[in-house]
Amino acid sequence: MEKIKLVSDYMEGCCPEILKRLSDINFEKNTGYGLDKYSESAREKIRAACEAPDAAIYFLVGGTQTNETVISTVLRSYEGALAADTGHVNTHEAGAIEHGGHKVLTLPAVNGKISAAAVEDYMKVFFADANHEHEVAPGMIYISQPTEYGTLYTLTELMELRAIADRYDLKLYVDGARLGYGLAAAAFDRENGSPLSAPDDAVDLPALARLSDVFYIGGTKVGALFGEAVVFPHGDIVPHFYTITKQHGAMLAKGWLTGIQFDTLFTDGLYITISTNAIARAREIRYTLLKYGYELYIDSPTNQIFPVVTDEFAAKLSESVDYGFMNSLPGGRKVIRFCTSWATPKEDVERLGEVIRALD
């Protein structure tokens, strides 16, 4: 029997709605480089969803590429990006940010997040150094929503980060590689009366657009074949970002392929609808783990679940389940990750439940 695969949220192709539209227009001749009608339609729908009529929107191919292109051009050459030490830009982007010339200035993550207070402390220490003109000047706060540990910034926290960004003239950039799962968690909890994702203090798209200087809406991990939509909610703050995407190898010749994917995801709320499956499945896994008494390293409300298990359990589990490894803990224990997606079948989660039961 095939293993249950819960390694990541980018193991399948795309949601059927996208596949159908790609097939439908396959022989249509379109203008290249994102100047086509589908890209324009997608931009209009995203502007509407964000309540940001002046937003400038660009479709790039992948997350690391997007982070590098945005960060290296929003920042001035002597500036760096404040980020959680667990932030994707600091860990698994092969140094793309530094290759683009910028230092990632790390703050210790708490549950994958950084706080306005931590940013303020950093800035105070920075300015206390008489030689701070010899240091990398913080120019941006980088956060992920949801974070790499599945957690979510509340609306309150985001507003606090905005306030501190304003005080110190920092840009606020939100990496939304898994944004759909964050938005869907709040919707799920509201519907089910659960407080896990703090649905009464949740960040929605208009809030994100209002409070950030730039963010991206992830497609690759949320139902698209590939693609990330970069949103400058207050209009173009980087001149000629279009040319810049070309220069960074981030401009797809057949740009309509990305455009039509986002056009589909932002039609009739599909982006949230498909994300909700991931949340429902993740919660089932979480429930099972708690039922059997497993500790959760971080109690994530989104599509990633992080149990603490013994090395022995992990070894046995791997006979029938593909999961992710996060980090080792003292005493022969480790943190592993189950990751669901828009495409995770309910049966897979049920089978996982049986495996866990059997290993109990």
Place this chain on the structure above:
Amino acid sequence: MEKIKLVSDYMEGCCPEILKRLSDINFEKNTGYGLDKYSESAREKIRAACEAPDAAIYFLVGGTQTNETVISTVLRSYEGALAADTGHVNTHEAGAIEHGGHKVLTLPAVNGKISAAAVEDYMKVFFADANHEHEVAPGMIYISQPTEYGTLYTLTELMELRAIADRYDLKLYVDGARLGYGLAAAAFDRENGSPLSAPDDAVDLPALARLSDVFYIGGTKVGALFGEAVVFPHGDIVPHFYTITKQHGAMLAKGWLTGIQFDTLFTDGLYITISTNAIARAREIRYTLLKYGYELYIDSPTNQIFPVVTDEFAAKLSESVDYGFMNSLPGGRKVIRFCTSWATPKEDVERLGEVIRALD
């Protein structure tokens, strides 16, 4: 009636064979980052087609990205790339090569090409300068096959470039964005007994693999949705090129999407088969133009045709045909471009013939 669109060779999606396979495996769970079975199968087929069993092969997303990633990592920091002044890296890549830190050292193109003799002259002048250690050292010869003007290097010419590259310790890199059309032109001419592409002195894949240090096989312009296959025919000459593609934002999370496209293109000679349509259509356009007495700026044997027309003709033509503009000539004339592809319908070319006849 809709305009006839002959602007470029990346206006449609992908060939039906690819679309079918993408649909077939859409819900299959695959390992990310190019470590999947389709990518591996595609690599094996390309190795076989190139008769290069030791070739290291990587799938990237687009052409500019590929050129930047290859050039900036094959070269050492103080080296530059010799290229035709009409070369894509010198003109329409938004400075990606320089953004990556390297100077494009231009040689005047002759029919879009550079010669071994021109390279040698450059090297002699370079070494004649007592201060050449203060200059950018040529470290690579960059050529496109076919060139941006649709022309082809003959096998003889490629061997001469290899010889001069060896003499001066230069790498030889071939940009094959439209490689399929070059390969198909020779096949077409051989079949039809035409000498236009010099089929008896043609460069095939094994020759390319034997004579170059690195080249790429274009997918975006030749039947794929996107994707370029970078081939290091003699094995990995750049350590950790895998990590480098990640760092350059050129690694697709769902790498199997590119893998399966190339796997399809390199099954049963599909890459050449579909390319042949572009050649047949281009030759029909060429025939019509010559019949009506139009001068060809460059007599391209591949899928791009470059007539010299009056401004008046160009204006009238644009009422019913979308074509490309290359450059202005004295005396109210200009060079325009008709570009065919794997998907160009025979009807479009027939309609173009009627338009040209009507304008005569």
Place this chain on the structure above:
Amino acid sequence: MEKIKLVSDYMEGCCPEILKRLSDINFEKNTGYGLDKYSESAREKIRAACEAPDAAIYFLVGGTQTNETVISTVLRSYEGALAADTGHVNTHEAGAIEHGGHKVLTLPAVNGKISAAAVEDYMKVFFADANHEHEVAPGMIYISQPTEYGTLYTLTELMELRAIADRYDLKLYVDGARLGYGLAAAAFDRENGSPLSAPDDAVDLPALARLSDVFYIGGTKVGALFGEAVVFPHGDIVPHFYTITKQHGAMLAKGWLTGIQFDTLFTDGLYITISTNAIARAREIRYTLLKYGYELYIDSPTNQIFPVVTDEFAAKLSESVDYGFMNSLPGGRKVIRFCTSWATPKEDVERLGEVIRALD
């Protein structure tokens, strides 16, 4: 007998006035990084000489470093610098500009110079390309005053370049590595009633400050041990240029060493006074060459003289004179360079005259 050395203008240490002051303050304790009193005094004197009271001024160490630091931070990432193909940034800076991420967009030099008309032609062709957003956008005009071939832009020409820069929103940057020799040539010609440097249409420091966006005053080749003064005549147009000089390795810890050198050069007109020696000596060489019938490749009014000589003459000359080689000409001829400086002794030039006479 030792050879006559006319290879370059940076073969000696510094003018005696500078050496004395460096000795006088050797044990004085000064604040580092350019925040000392000598640097501040030098800035004031330069502002006065330029009639630019708002000028922001930074002292860097060398010319290539200065060009790279200025160009890469004045330009935005997608922009390039228009320059003569003979411009120093395009030839003998080991690709520093490209290493900094920017393309040098070359125009064919005429007597080492580029014209406003040539810039305008470039811009027209650029905008005529429907895909110019895929090209490197010209963002700057780079010129050298004097040029690498010793010639000078007239005030009229500089005003024309300013006008075209304004029309196309380009920055105008003037590389003044040998600026003193340009300024002194006009003074010399005015005093001697010679028209060679077009003294009635000459560019002085206030004109340079009025018409350029940034320029630098060369110290290394004009009497200092090292050092170049970057002048932003209209105030800081690059935020945190101070930090940027640190980041580019261009900030001297003991910044007062550069400050006091420029303070000295800009006291009592010393910069012009010492430069005048180079002009007087160069004119004597020019006179001798013309007297003996030698052709001048370019009739430079400054401190570099470029005779056309036979290979045979060049070989014999090198037995007693060290000179520079510029380029080969057809027919066994070559262009060589005699370069004088603030320190060139009159005796050396007289000895050269004898050598030329003897070879006649």
Place this chain on the structure above:
Amino acid sequence: MEKIKLVSDYMEGCCPEILKRLSDINFEKNTGYGLDKYSESAREKIRAACEAPDAAIYFLVGGTQTNETVISTVLRSYEGALAADTGHVNTHEAGAIEHGGHKVLTLPAVNGKISAAAVEDYMKVFFADANHEHEVAPGMIYISQPTEYGTLYTLTELMELRAIADRYDLKLYVDGARLGYGLAAAAFDRENGSPLSAPDDAVDLPALARLSDVFYIGGTKVGALFGEAVVFPHGDIVPHFYTITKQHGAMLAKGWLTGIQFDTLFTDGLYITISTNAIARAREIRYTLLKYGYELYIDSPTNQIFPVVTDEFAAKLSESVDYGFMNSLPGGRKVIRFCTSWATPKEDVERLGEVIRALD
């Protein structure tokens, strides 16, 4: 009365021996760019002092520039440098290393140092990540000798770092901005029978050359006007490093100025002789502080002394002494720095003693 200045070790010009030689040869004509006889002589003397006859040696201008030029060219593009979080490359170089494309991978400093064990732990965690090919690969260990906190690696520690570097194929690079003070401390302690610098387990120049892949000998802070000597003890491991220094703006036109300074410093042991003054003065300050019961934050054996003082003491002290601020501590205390140099007069230290006595 003027304040006692103990802020840094680069407040004066150069040692008298250097000033004399610069004066003596001021009007001598020398070949530029480090190809002169003084530079060559200095290289020979450094090779002898290092017992490294094959060493390739280059003279650069400043420390940040040197670190950036070495690190960015010794590393491959996907590699980063392991360093103490207090390391100069991580703090006060304005992001020069990241601007050059490379991540500084920080380890928590212990007394300003990192250990082989900490490097090994880092490497193990790195390889334990199945996705480590998506991370920045450590390619180098960067250490400072002495460190930014004045401490010294012992010979034993350096050998351990070499061993771990070999095990993981890392380069070992030693930043010797204050190297003279480290070498002199051991000599001083040997002469005075003091164990403070662990003189029986001290790193001398031959050990440094034997155990590192590249290091630099600091001039700017140790008696020269400016200049750092980069030593590749086992020969050129970076091809064309000469051209690279030009490209990085690190090549001085009048290279003999640096050459003759190092030639002087490495004649008759001058480099150690002048450094010994700094050690003697620093020990006097240390003795005074201990006598009056001040806590030392780190008990540095070299030319930097770090007392812990109350904010009140610090404020009063600043009325008569210029000193450095390091960091704040809880409870109204802070760490300050007294820094001596080759030029610090004994009188200044005696006056400081009186000030401390008076404040007691």
